[in-house]
Amino acid sequence: MFSKILIANRGEIAVRIIRTCKRMGIATVAVYSEADQNALHVKMADEAYCIGPARPDLSYLNIPNILSVAHATNCEAIHPGYGFLSENPSFAEIVDKCGFVFIGPDHRAIERMGQKSVARDLMIRSGVPVMPGSQGSVESVDEALVIARKIGFPVLVKATSGGGGKGMRLVEKEEDFIGLFKMAQGEAEASFGDKRVYVEKYMRNPRHVEVQIIADQHGKVVALGERECSIQRRHQKLIEESPSPAVTPDLRRRMAETAVKAAKAINYHNAGTIEFLLDSDGNFFFMEMNTRLQVEHPVTEMVCNFDLVELQLKVAAGEPLPIEGELVEPDGWAIECRVNAEDPAMNFIPCPGKIEKYLVPGGPWVRVDSAAYQGYLISSNYDSMVAKLIVWGRTREEAMDRMIAALREYDIKGIETTIPFHLYVLQHGEFRSGTFSTSFVDRNFAGFIKEQQELQTRAAKAEKAVTGR
Amino acid sequence: MEANQIKKLYQAMSENGFSTLELELGKKNRVRLTLEQTSATEMIPGDVLAQLAEVEDSETPANTQVEIRSDKVGTFTFSDRKLKAGDRIKKGETLGLVKGISFQDRIKCSLDGIIHKVEVEDGAVVDYGRLLFLVNID
Structure with missing residues (x-):
């Protein structure tokens, strides 16, 4: 196993990776931009180095500076997180050529899967269904x-x-x-x-269901169940869950077999996700493969009982996967809400700014993956995610109710967040029934706005009744 | 666009040091918000970030002190001589090297002067913007 790694990322995912490294006794080196001097990942890592100004192309995408830090601090491997350089085949190749281990797949796999039509052809030849x-x-x-x-x-x-x-x-x-x-x-x-x-x-009203895979360098590929990601707005996922309410044990087995086949077709190793479109008859079609750790990976961790970052580190270090079989069946139900600094009532306009008050929810089976804290300034230079709120329940019903309680407990002041929208979705009959598709947000946005206005009117009336004005 | 929306945008701009913001609302409307402010932080580009600062000193008449910072990331080494406070340096002289994985950056001073303080040790890992020397310019 590695003794020291560099994390070429920021925000919650850098914090997430550092946490696993600390538990495993691996020293961590963080990199940061001038805008992130007070960021949590900088405080948590064993060492931290500024690599450039706020602009991502000059800092988090600055390959020479990142590699120079890795070199000067004697790191053995580099974890790219998600976004930034995580799916840049040149970066993966340079990391390798410079003598570091890239904690992710081979650069050739990234390259091939990054070209959508190349990936599609490859899948056809491997017998994976495509649209x-x-x-x-x-x-x-x-x-x-x-x-x-x-x-x-x-x-x-x-x-x-x-x-x-x-x-x-x-x-x-x-x-x-x-x-x-x-x-x-x-x-x-x-x-x-x-x-x-x-x-x-083009498929009308499909569901977006993806399969998490993890592969070692000895030819073993395991599917860690699926994730339901149909609650999205303009291709940005808002709520994810595992398992999917649309997936039966038989469908899961077929999707997992297909995903494993797809990964083997490109000699894939490390963590990856195969995204499928699923129609109402249970037919699924390959959409694309994400050659990195996904934002929504925690829901898989919660139902499969594996730390995905730990598995990534192990397979990158050449260890065999410590998992039996080719499919891990889910235990219970997990849901994740992406809490973004956006005002859902104003069409999800980003609301960067200072977090004046920050109280996170807790209790059994509630997890918060975040780099935010009271007084933290959400910069407009980067994405607007504040936190990922994840809950687990024995059933979907239990998980949904636990999520509602956790969302209500989450107290964030100073910025607008997507929490009101999540609460609306979690209480919506269509979402609760489990029969929804990727058109859910578009079709129900007006209903959300109406509900918000009613809530405001009621609050104003209540205030009038109390103050008498 | 409502007044409170614009207010929110201005608030977000000022908190993040943005001076202008252009919004496209639909195909026809384009709104440009300008926020006049002086506090926006700006980095000076170039190999050596020499920020001129007037230093007030009660004993000597006002002299000019320059901060020499690294804008590269790597391992710092002194070049020909290990500099210390009081050493005289010449314009263009290489004070040290920052060695990265694919480059070597020479740290120079653009004017003649005297080293006021050495803020870096030989062999230290320096990062972007790291203060290396304080130099009193002649």
């Missing part, structure tokens, strides 16, 4: 139109190098195809410097 569509990228609009007609509208035109919805166009009708195809190409070129696109069948 019907083009084989690889399509150059000409005529060729693309033929494919679109064959698979039937609606279709999606997606950027080969894309992500986060950029360079993606939904085409409902054939007559809109040519215009939207060219727009997607233009946007792909502007955003990623690569105008290649591909065409895929």
